[in-house]
Amino acid sequence: MNKLLAADYQNIWHPYTNTATDNPLFLVDSACGVELHLADGTSLIDGMSSWWAVIHGYNHPSLNQAAKAQIDKVSHVMFGSLTHEPAIKLAEQLLSLTSSHAKQDFARVFFSDSGSVSVEVAIKMAIQYWFAQDRPKKHQLLTVRHGYHGDTFAAMSVTDPENSMHSMFQGILAEQLFAEIPVYGDDIAWRPEYMDSIKAQIEQHHQSIAAIIIEPLVQGAGGMKFYHAEYLRQLRQLCNQYELLLIFDEIATGFGRTGSLFAYQAAQATPDILCLGKALTGGYMTLAATLANQKVVAGIHADSQEGKAGGVLMHGPTFMANPLACAVANASLELLQVNNWQRQVAAIEEQLKQQLTPIQAHKQVHEVRVKGAIGVVEMKQPVDFNWIVPKFVELGVWIRPFGKLIYIMPPYIIKPEQLTKLTQAIAQVISEMD
Ligand SMILES: Cc1ncc(COP(=O)(O)O)c(C=O)c1O
Incomplete structure (x- = not known):
């Protein structure tokens, strides 16, 4: 050997x-x-x-060049109280790509180092949002069966407890709520009863639910299943009606994979929080992002009560917004257009x-x-x-x-x-x- x-x-x-x-x-x-x-x-x-x-593809001249140019400037720097051009440009680009009718769908980008961590951050944002509204009982997540959101503990808690590789952790992970898998087949005729299972969970538990988290249109590692966009549109309405935040995990679907730049855009259902990763750097380096809309950002900052977070989002990874990864991500976004x-x-x-x-x-x-x-x-x-x-x-x-x-x-x-x-x-x- x-x-x-x-x-x-x-x-x-x-x-x-x-x-x-x-x-x-x-x-x-x-x-x-x-x-x-x-x-x-x-x-x-x-x-x-x-x-x-x-x-x-691998070894792409433009992505290589972006990494080489950046490594000669600065390959990493802490993001607490310091910033850099690659991250600033990348945030601008992401906010612009997620705009519709000249209006930004999201207000802020929080960078992290992997898809699972971006999901942790999204969940934390949702929980902190309700803390800040003085409704701490709203801390559970609702999701659907056969989902996959990563391997860290909060991400595993919203990954299917029975049909996934994480079933052994039942009883140890935070207890979340699960609705039936969306009826799959994206070309099937839509029927209102397809919402019954998730609607029942929402009606019963909305007082304890912070957010719904779901992979839009395609369930990836949980079975490579495609489902109807109407499911997401109705979910958006239910979230508005019952005061729930909506998180879309586009770590797998983002950057064109399903035929639209982001699946939420094709579905015409905009979440409050969006998780991106994987293809963000054209697969060159590990980088992820959690995008939050103004409601979430302002809601978290509104928490100025003593003994609480004081309006601060409680997260800050060492390798947050790594300049090399951000520089390559900028080049990758440019390539998407050029190609x-x-x-x-x-x-x-x-x-x-x-x-x-x-x-x-x-x-x-x-x-x-x-x-x-x-x-x-x-x-x-x-x-x-x-x-x-x-x-x-x-x-x-x-x-x-x-x-x-x-x-x-x-x-x-x-x-x-x-x-x-x-x-x-x-x-x-x-x-x-x-
Ligand atoms: C939808 C989805 N969410 C989250 C993750 C976790 O991302 P990472 O492996 O970068 O932590 C994955 C990875 O396959 C994924 O497909």
């Missing part, structure tokens, strides 16, 4: 792994465009964008529909679904992970299924022939399951 791989097997704990078992592991030496180059000389077309993040992300994502969507739909006919396939630059083949049974991942590598592609889901969300710069290689590999592997 390669010496580095051997050292990895000996010393490192990878995500969601038991170190006592041999998990498939591949050594990346470099990456360029949509290709990962392994140390043994193999090249793989990347179908995962390193978990939704690398939208412009015409709408055209890129629309072309991927069309090709995925054409090439994945025939796989639906296979007897082991439960369903094929495509939305924007996301293609999902849901099998009837869980796939054998230790067989399928090396099989994909043999076929020259990087696809990493979980459970029953074989899914891809490639970099937006992928060429049609590279995308065909991904879809053909999926068809080939499924045909070998007979």
